[in-house]
Amino acid sequence: MTQRHYYGNYEVVEDRDSQKYVATVKIHNTEKKIIVQNDALQVLDQNDVLPETVVHNIIKTPDMLKEQVIVSGANLDQYLD
Numbered sequence: 001m002t003q004r005h006y007y008g009n010y011e012v013v014e015d016r017d018s019q020k021y022v023a024t025v026k027i028h029n030t031e032k033k034i035i036v037q038n039d040a041l042q043v044l045d046q047n048d049v050l051p052e053t054v055v056h057n058i059i060k061t062p063d064m065l066k067e068q069v070i071v072s073g074a075n076l077d078q079y080l081d
Contacts, residue, residue, distance in 0.1 A: 007059055014052070021051040025059060032065050034058055039073035054079045 003014045011026040021036040036044070036051045044051055054071055057079050058064045064079070071079055 007056055010059055012055060012059075014055075016051070023051075023055045025055070025065065032067060032069070034065075034069045034071065036071045037073070040071045040076045043073055043076055049080070057081060 005012055005014075009027055013024045013026070015022045015024075019038050021041060023034040025032045025034065034055050036054055040054075041051060044054070054076070058069060
């Protein structure tokens with residue numbers, strides 16, 4: 001299931017399947033990928049937090065937004081408020 005929305009100047013294209021959630025963040029002529037792995041998705045689901053929240057937290061702190069960001073259960077805490 002693919003969805004597209006905007007967060008500030010960023011266009012975010014989201015794709016989710018049973019194993020992962022991938023957000024492609026586009027600004028100007030660059031693309032960055034944020035991949036939320038299945039173990040992190042399970043923790044988010046247990047706490048009623050959407051993966052979009054993680055993406056927005058990464059975007060609002062631009063130094064966190066790298067070429068590719070992989071979010072797993074082990075590093076999930078650093079991407080939550």
